[in-house]
Amino acid sequence: MKQTVHFGAGNIGRGFIGALFSQSGYHVTFVDIAEQIINKLNEEKSYQVKLAMEDEETMTIENVSGLNNINQEDEVVTAIQNATYLTTAIGPNILPRIAPLIARGISERLAGTSEKLYVIACENQIGATDILKKHVVENLDEETKGKLEGRVYFFNSAVDRIVPIQDQDSLDVLVEPYYEWVVETKDDIPPVTGMKMVEDLAPFIERKLFTVNTGHAVIAYLGYLEGKSTIDQTLADEEVANQVRETLKETGAYLVKEYGLDKEEHLTYINKNIERFKNPYLNDSVTRVGRAPIRKLGPEDRLVRPATQAQRAGLSYTNLAKAIAAALLFDDPEDEQAMEIQEMIQGNGPAYVLKNVSELDEDSEITKEVIRHYETLKIK
Numbered sequence: 001m002k003q004t005v006h007f008g009a010g011n012i013g014r015g016f017i018g019a020l021f022s023q024s025g026y027h028v029t030f031v032d033i034a035e036q037i038i039n040k041l042n043e044e045k046s047y048q049v050k051l052a053m054e055d056e057e058t059m060t061i062e063n064v065s066g067l068n069n070i071n072q073e074d075e076v077v078t079a080i081q082n083a084t085y086l087t088t089a090i091g092p093n094i095l096p097r098i099a100p101l102i103a104r105g106i107s108e109r110l111a112g113t114s115e116k117l118y119v120i121a122c123e124n125q126i127g128a129t130d131i132l133k134k135h136v137v138e139n140l141d142e143e144t145k146g147k148l149e150g151r152v153y154f155f156n157s158a159v160d161r162i163v164p165i166q167d168q169d170s171l172d173v174l175v176e177p178y179y180e181w182v183v184e185t186k187d188d189i190p191p192v193t194g195m196k197m198v199e200d201l202a203p204f205i206e207r208k209l210f211t212v213n214t215g216h217a218v219i220a221y222l223g224y225l226e227g228k229s230t231i232d233q234t235l236a237d238e239e240v241a242n243q244v245r246e247t248l249k250e251t252g253a254y255l256v257k258e259y260g261l262d263k264e265e266h267l268t269y270i271n272k273n274i275e276r277f278k279n280p281y282l283n284d285s286v287t288r289v290g291r292a293p294i295r296k297l298g299p300e301d302r303l304v305r306p307a308t309q310a311q312r313a314g315l316s317y318t319n320l321a322k323a324i325a326a327a328l329l330f331d332d333p334e335d336e337q338a339m340e341i342q343e344m345i346q347g348n349g350p351a352y353v354l355k356n357v358s359e360l361d362e363d364s365e366i367t368k369e370v371i372r373h374y375e376t377l378k379i380k
């Protein structure tokens, strides 16, 4: 049986990428640090993926097993030696931590076989596989680096499926029916059901991040401020729904200009995504969607990049500035990054965060606009 190794047996790992490989005839070895999930995978050897819709459809995912990357390093290396694909859905910040073990697996594999290996990071980040590759290569010796060409391929990708936080006592995963997985490659690679291949990923990942994830972030941060708990509940508020549409008009104007997208088609894409957010069966929490605000306020992420790009193109960014301001007010005590931001604000003010986290100058027009919204939202 064909083999694949997937790092991160969480929501997207089990509910999307691992499930597609299993359905394509692969045995999926999940690698994670969550002992309970690994044990369950090895005991139960299958789980259910349930579609969040009125007549809940269910698929059984088989041929799965688990390894722990902390105490089963040798087994992970063997799995990498035997795999056709190596994928991740672990969170962009974790990629540097798993790179040394992946590098070891690749080194030992290259010493014994010239079979091709395809590496794809499935994270919400532009160029995530490039980032992983950089960290992997840093951990290889010169001889191994020389063997990579034509044998180990690294492809960037965009991954889209809403998977909320799950009941931790079960391997089963509730997912939305919609999905899209786009992989950047010109090569003829082994088929995986549901994988779409494109030569240039930039328009796909930017369209996804700056529509799905920007819209999601607007709802999450405004919903949190209003004391709402889920995305669909927040979106039922007409004022928030209007704010989402206005913000996506701004990212849309940039995307249409930058990539020559058809205006009407893009509007249809925006509307389709707003409908996805309304799914009442997902019960997706505002704290999951707003999680890790330091990452989300990064210069290349869903809020700041479209704002700086819109400004550069002479387009409006005031609604994006409002979303950034709402993110600065996200003070979920369970979220480490939210707490870090609150400490920075208490010590040095919001402009300091924009400078140090978002790389926006204190006297920039975007910063001024964000601070204006911040002061208004704070006293609401």
Ligand SMILES: NC(=O)c1ccc[n+]([C@@H]2O[C@H](COP(=O)([O-])OP(=O)(O)OC[C@H]3O[C@@H](n4cnc5c(N)ncnc54)[C@H](O)[C@@H]3O)[C@@H](O)[C@H]2O)c1
Pocket (backbone or CB within 6 Å): 007, 008, 009, 010, 011, 012, 013, 031, 032, 033, 034, 069, 089, 090, 091, 092, 094, 097, 098, 122, 123, 124, 159, 160, 161, 162, 163, 164
């Ligand atoms: N959930 C979604 O709707 C969704 C959709 C598209 C993309 N994504 C992206 O997919 C990635 C994963 O998101 P998720 O929602 O599945 O998160 P998740 O928290 O459900 O899963 C992450 C998994 O990684 C594991 N992990 C953490 N640190 C690890 C380490 N050092 N070594 C091994 N395993 C480790 C965790 O135990 C967990 O099982 C993120 O980049 C996210 O942005 C998520």
Ligand SMILES: O=P(O)(O)OC[C@@H](O)[C@@H](O)[C@H](O)[C@H](O)CO
Pocket (backbone or CB within 6 Å): 124, 159, 160, 161, 162, 163, 212, 213, 216, 217, 288, 289, 290, 291, 292
């Ligand atoms: O995963 P994050 O933290 O980057 O973003 C939170 C959500 O917006 C995200 O997980 C979406 O549900 C997903 O990107 C939909 O494809």
